[in-house]
Amino acid sequence: MNTIVDSFEKIKLKISSLKPVKPVNIIAVSKTFTLDHINPLIKHGHLHFGENKVQEAIAKWSDSKKENPTIQLHMIGKLQSNKAKDAVKLFDYIHSLDNQKLADALSKHQLNLNKKLNYFIQVNIGNEIQKTGIPVSELEAFYNYCVNEINLKILGLMIIPPVNENAEKYFKSLAELNKTLALEHTSMGMSSDYMEAVKCGSTFVRIGSSIFGSRLKP
DSSP, X not given: OOHHHHHHHXXXXXXXXXXXXXXXXXXXXXXXXXXXXXXXXXXXXXXXXXESOHHHHHHHHHHHHHHOTTOEEEEOSOOOGGGHHHHHHHOSEEEEEOOHHHHXXXXXXXXXXXXXXXXXXXXXXXXXXXXXXXXXXXXXXXXXXXXXXXXXXXXXXXXXOOTTSOHHHHHHHHHHHHHHTTOSEEEOOOTTTHHHHHHTXXXXXXXXXXXXXXXXXX
């Protein structure tokens, strides 16, 4: 078995051992990796892949998605509103919805392109100055605006916990916020902490290095 596929299957087994209540979707974070690295996982039948730069994703995935239309692409990086049109064209999920200007741009391009995406609102749950995301105090109003005013399909909430802190407490806090809004999904957990995230109910985990190995320099 290919090393990447073997690593992926080991992660699936580890997650399965936790007996999660809801199915857990593994997003294979393929940023910086070429299709030569990714293709074994595609051939293995995996569908969910994550990228953090729109232009890199377009160059890498445009043809491959036409050949494999069931592939689901996830935008997991910071997204600027001027890239919204290209993002709507290519991606199926946006995990980094974090401001009204971006939300408005995505809504407009969805309508123009007749395409409906799935969204996660990124929450700045640690109130970190340097990190993007909707502050908890503004979350309910932003969610209501996205759903009721501009017709975005919000699946759930997403966080990246503060570095060098106990991630589990932030995962638990996000899960509670998700319940408050009656949302079904959460996007939380990466290579270093996905098991803790799944224990806290995560339904989408974003895993890169544990599947593909060390990042290739862009």
